[in-house]
Each structure stands twice: as structure tokens, then as C-alpha cells.
Amino acid sequence: MKPIIALVGRPNVGKSTLFNRLTRSKDALVADYAGLTRDRHYGDGRIGHKPYILVDTGGFEPLIDSGVMYQMARQSEQAIYEADAVIFMVDGRNGVTPQDRLIANKLRMVDKPVYVAINKVEGVDKIIAVSDFYELGLDKMYPISASHGDGIHKLIDDVLRGF
Numbered sequence: 309m310k311p312i313i314a315l316v317g318r319p320n321v322g323k324s325t326l327f328n329r330l331t332r333s334k335d336a337l338v339a340d341y342a343g344l345t346r347d348r349h350y351g352d353g354r355i356g357h358k359p360y361i362l363v364d365t366g367g368f369e370p371l372i373d374s375g376v377m378y379q380m381a382r383q384s385e386q387a388i389y390e391a392d393a394v395i396f397m398v399d400g401r402n403g404v405t406p407q408d409r410l411i412a413n414k415l416r417m418v419d420k421p422v423y424v425a426i427n428k429v430e431g432v433d434k435i436i437a438v439s440d441f442y443e444l445g446l447d448k449m450y451p452i453s454a455s456h457g458d459g460i461h462k463l464i465d466d467v468l469r470g471f
């Protein structure tokens with residue numbers, strides 16, 4: 309059985325960019341605006357000899373906090389339910405947003421490994437970028453750049469360890 313990894317996070321943090329890089333897929337649309345990917349989207353990835361299934365999520369209503377919980381319920385919760393592990397992506401250049409806190413609150417109650425991918429940190433001090441996100445209360449944190457590829461191998465290697 310291939311492990312299933314769900315990619316969740318608020319719009320525009322870089323989920324589809326990471327999905328496309330890992331699955332070499334052009335199917336998940338990468339948008340310069342929030343929330344273009346409207347449905348869950350599945351792709352095959354592989355690290356070494358280990359195959360896995362990656363699930364991209366999108367379609368959050370932009371910037372409506374009450375709506376985020378609703379959308380989490382409808383889309384990301386299903387993806388999280390199906391998954392063996394979760395990658396929660398945040399924007400390392402923006403710091404923590406209210407939407408990040410809502411998602412983190414939900415994920416802290418999930419009984420699956422959750423990895424925080426702190427994205428867009430190319431050219432940024434990694435230690436400072438990570439320290440901004442300790443308040444989310446999730447301990448597995450990985451500074452990455454989805455568009456440049458930094459830190460991604462280590463993240464996926466750790467996610468797949470144990471499967």
C-alpha cells in the first residue's frame with residue numbers, strides 16, 4: 309500500500325507548486341492568485357524506491373475565517389481523513405496568519421503525523437523563519453522552497469520514514 313500524504317494550508321502558500329514538483333504533474337494549476345485549484349487532486353510521487361500518493365487541496369474561500377472552517381470541513385478534512393500523514397504548508401515570508409492558526413488548531417487534534425512545511429524561505433534565514441511558527445504548537449517544522457526545491461527531499465524523506 310502506498311502511503312497517502314495530504315497537502316493542506318491556506319491559499320497561495322505554495323501547495324500546488326510543491327505538488328507539481330513532487331509529482332512532475334502539470335495538472336494542478338499553479339495560480340498567482342488564491343484558490344484556483346478547486347478540488348482535491350491526486351498525484352504519484354516517489355523517493356528512492358518508495359512510492360507515495362500526494363493529495364493537493366484548494367478551493368478555500370479567500371480571507372473569510374468562518375468560511376475557512378467550513379471549507380476545511382468540506383475539503384481538507386476529507387483529504388486528512390484519507391491520509392496517512394499531513395503536510396501543513398505555511399508562508400515563511402508572511403509569518404502566522406489567523407487562517408494558519410485555525411488550521412493548526414484542527415491539525416493538533418488529528419491523530420496522524422503532521423509536518424509543517426515553512427515555504428518560500430529561499431534567501432531567508434531558516435532559523436528565524438522557523439521560529440515564527442513555534443506558536444502553532446506543531447513540532448515537526450521544515451523550512452523549504454517549493455519553487456527552488458530547497459529542503460524538500462529532507463521533508464519527504466522524514467514524512468515517509470516509517471511507512
Ligand code: GDP
Nearest residue numbers: 319320321322323324325338339428453454455
Ligand atoms: P496554493 O494556493 O497553496 O496551491 O499556492 P500555489 O502553488 O498556487 O502558489 C502561490 C504563489 O506562490 C505562486 O505565485 C507561486 O509561484 C508562489 N510560490 C510557490 N512556492 C514558492 C516558493 O518556494 N518561493 C516563492 N518565492 N514563491 C513561491
Ligand code: MG
Nearest residue numbers: 323324345366
Ligand atoms: Mg493550489
